[in-house]
Amino acid sequence: MRFRASFAIAAILLIVVFPAYAQQAPGDCGYYTNSDGNRVPRPCGDARSQPPPPGATAICRDGSYSYSQHRSGTCSGRGGVASWR
Numbered sequence: 631m632r633f634r635a636s637f638a639i640a641a642i643l644l645i646v647v648f649p650a651y652a653q654q655a656p657g658d659c660g661y662y663t664n665s666d667g668n669r670v671p672r673p674c675g676d677a678r679s680q681p682p683p684p685g686a687t688a689i690c691r692d693g694s695y696s697y698s699q700h701r702s703g704t705c706s707g708r709g710g711v712a713s714w715r
Contacts, residue, residue: 653683654683655684656685659671670697673690673705686715687714689715690709692708
């Protein structure tokens with residue numbers, strides 16, 4: 631019984647207290663089809679609290695990471711590009 635309670639508390643701490651340390655993976659926020667017909671992960675994450683995920687090409691002004699394959703239109707609707715990776 632004591633083990634279950636300790637495990638439950640540890641699980642809650644990992645989910646509630648430490649979510650910013652979880653590594654974002656491409657595709658966590660879905661995908662879109664770009665102008666070349668390629669399936670690309672949607673912008674996602676928070677550059678202020680998360681390390682860059684694999685394949686991120688830009689940081690949008692709203693703080694999300696973009697996986698855009700072209701500079702044109704990158705981070706549109708997200709305030710534009712803050713920086714390129």
